[in-house]
Amino acid sequence: MDQEGTFLTALGNSLSYCSRYRAWAPGHPLKNDDVQDCVVLDSSRMWRTVDCRRPFPALCELYPEKPPDDILRGFTDVDCESIKNNAKKIICVRQKKLYEIYKNSSRADKCALENGIFGE
Known part of the structure; x- marks a missing residue:
């Protein structure tokens, strides 16, 4: 961390940049704590700073719902x-290939496919 009080994601983005969610636990x-430079989401859904040397389960991404089913209608069967x-x-062959790519893609790539290819 380059600046005290600034927290970064694994991709190097500022935590405040990547999410509108703000839920710092009280305090x-x-x-001015040189040791607690990492952030965890506790069982109360509150953010807490912790020592980065402590092992915790990783939380990679939260998303509220899956992509709409109708975006893929007709491609599977x-x-x-x-x-x-x-x-x-x-x-048809091109769409089946796109479906296979879509089915095996990350969430971010699925959004790009939905908005770019399937959304046309």
Whole structure:
């Protein structure tokens, strides 16, 4: 940490940049404490500063809901080989490939696919 009182995510973004959620426990973040430079989310859903040398389970990402089901409607059970029209068959194969990419993607990549490819 370069500046006391500034907390960073694993990607190096400021904690205040990556989330609007603010729930510091009373008395936290601790001021002028050179040892407690990490943040944990406690069982009360409050943020607390802790010693970074202490092991804790990792919390990578919170998201309230899965992507809408209708974004993928038609991609999962389509048999492209039965399509006679070559142009439609090519589109079908492309969509099936996109679905496989989507299905195996991270949440951030799914958002990009939903907004960029499926959202067209």
